[in-house]
Amino acid sequence: MTDIDTAALKENFAAVAAHGGDEVALYFYSYLFLRYPETRDMFPPGMTKQRDRLVGALVRIVTDVDNAGQLVPYLEDLGRDHRKFGTLTAHYPAVGEALLATLRHFSGAGWTDKLGADWAAAYRIVAGAMSGAAEKVAASEPAFWDAEILDVDHRTFDIAVLTVRTQTPVPYLAGQSLAVEPSLARPREWRFFTPANAPGGVDIELHARLIPGGPVSTALVRVCQRGDRLRLGPPFGRMTLQPASDRPLLMVAGSTGLAPMKAMIAELAGTGRRRTHLFFGARSVREAYDRDALAALDNRYGWLSVVTAISDDTRWNGPQGLIGEVAADQGDWSDHDVFVCGSPAMVEASVKRLLADGVLEEQIKFEEFGEA
Ligand SMILES: Cc1cc2nc3c(=O)[nH]c(=O)nc-3n(C[C@H](O)[C@H](O)[C@H](O)COP(=O)(O)OP(=O)(O)OC[C@H]3O[C@@H](n4cnc5c(N)ncnc54)[C@H](O)[C@@H]3O)c2cc1C
Ligand code: HEM
Incomplete structure (x- = not known):
């Protein structure tokens, strides 16, 4: 892996992507579907929007291959997850071939044998981790x-x-x-x-x-x-409770980012209870869509306290402001395990503030509800 020049791969893709629009994705899919028509049915019927969903992700991941050690758990999840599309190990070379053909086409004179060999090697490593993990669970778990x-x-x-x-x-x-x-x-x-x-x-x-x-x-x-x-x-996903930890918990949720927090609270209620502070944020009172359930949980469990804050609606009598700020202002969370979930902007702002307040990076797990 060490002789793959990932900086050159990234530079090559930047030059290819400069062709703009979704020309690159269009070429990739035309190549794939023409040569390997059996792959067409895995993709959405209308692919005019979001055509570069796979191509952009594919390139980002493949060019990050020098981080493969850290990426392996993610690639294994991704590979298992691809089974739901109907993706089999036999399909990976087809996608690799389409990717290389696309890069080669748009690189023009900038294409070299070394670039070709490095793209192929990087793709093989990533595809191997994904398809290996998928094969491992194929006998024991349905694809969906x-x-x-x-x-x-x-x-x-x-x-x-x-x-x-x-x-x-x-x-x-x-x-x-x-x-x-x-x-x-x-x-x-x-x-x-x-x-x-x-x-x-x-x-x-x-x-x-x-x-x-x-x-x-x-x-x-x-x-x-x-x-x-x-x-x-x-x-x-990796935003799960660490059963070995007995630290108290801070949960910061924006809008439907509440869902994983409720699942973890339900899990805690059935197993080891830990002191838990849940901060739920919404823009308006209307969007505080689960208030009754949160009030019931707050009443029921002595180890749980729930704070709801609203950022853009003065009709609210409780705390006002962005939920990450409200949570950070209300305590010292440096000895807590922290979960943050919501829109990408909400997660970024909340994590930034908690880090600035002395919570260590390794204590924070987060999930952004943007694109995967
Ligand atoms: C791990 C994970 C878990 C998720 N869980 C939930 C969940 O429990 N409940 C839930 O409501 N959503 C959740 N999401 C978001 C969800 O998967 C979709 O992204 C969202 O519903 C939009 O899908 P769509 O097909 O309607 O729009 P898309 O066509 O996918 O998106 C349209 C546009 O909106 C943008 N966008 C997508 N999500 C957001 C967002 N949250 N805020 C601002 N812009 C956004 C996209 O980047 C795109 O430009 C989760 C996302 C991830 C990655
Ligand atoms: C190294 C190889 C690959 C990587 C890194 C990769 C990565 C990704 C990622 C990150 C996504 C977006 C996440 C999502 O929407 O769930 C995606 C979507 C997808 N992938 Fe892959 N993939 C690879 C190979 C393949 C192969 C071999 C196939 C099958 C031919 C395939 C079929 C799909 C499909 C059908 C989608 C959904 C596209 C859409 O919704 O528009 N992928 N892939």
Whole structure:
């Protein structure tokens, strides 16, 4: 691995990406689908938007191959997760070939044999980690779980809490997420959503917030109904409780970033309880969509305290402000295990403030509800 010049790979891709627009992604997919038509059905029917979802991610990951040691757990998750698309080990060389053909095409005279060999070697390492992990679980775990929607509770026009039922329990850990495909409304469009209840049963509670123009969140919040079918992918993510730690917990959640915190609180209630402070933030009173459930949890568990803060609505009598700031102002969290979840902007601001206040990086786990 050491003789792969990853700086040259990054430089090469920057030159290729300068061709702009989605020309590069278009070439990649045309190559892949023409030569390997069997791969077409794994992708969404209409691929005009977000065409570079895979290509951009693919290149970022492959050019980070000198971090492969640290990346391995992520690549293994990603590989297992790809089984839900129908991806098999045999498909990896096809994607590698399409990637190299695309890079070569747009590099023109800048292409060298050494670049070609380095891209191929880097791709092989990443593809090997992904497909190896997928093969390992293939005999024991389905590629996805079929689920039926039992209930859609519209808390506001843009937030819904869905209860879905699978035939067998999905083996997630509290805090982990599952890719969701609204099979009828949005076939082959998968986005991550996070169970808000403890694992072990066949019913899963999902909190979905509508992102304007977003196909999957719109389907879940506005289109899906009781009786509709979803597919759920395998568990994904590292924001989980560390059973070995007995430190108190700080949880900072923005909007539906509350879901993983509720799952972890439910887990704590059933196993080892730890002093836990949950700070929940929303922009407006309307968006504080789970207030009744939070009040009930606060009353029920002596080891839990819940604070709700609102950032942009003066009708609120409680704490006002961005949730990361409100949490940081209300305590010294330097001896806590910390979880942060919400939009990318909320997570970034909260983590920055907590680090500045002396919480160590290794004490903080976070999940951003942007793109995977
Ligand atoms: C690990 C993980 C877990 C997640 N869990 C949940 C969950 O429990 N509940 C939930 O509501 N969402 C969750 N999300 C976000 C969700 O997966 C989708 O990204 C979101 O629903 C938008 O999907 P879409 O198809 O509607 O829109 P897309 O077409 O995917 O996105 C449309 C545009 O909106 C942007 N965007 C996406 N999400 C956000 C956001 N949160 N804030 C601002 N801009 C955004 C995208 O970058 C894109 O430009 C999670 C994301 C990840 C990565
Ligand atoms: C080293 C190899 C690969 C890497 C690093 C990689 C990485 C990724 C990433 C990060 C995403 C976006 C995450 C997501 O939407 O879930 C993605 C999406 C996807 N990948 Fe891969 N992938 C690889 C190989 C493959 C192969 C071999 C196939 C099958 C032919 C494949 C099919 C898909 C599909 C269908 C999507 C969803 C695209 C969409 O929703 O528009 N990938 N990949």
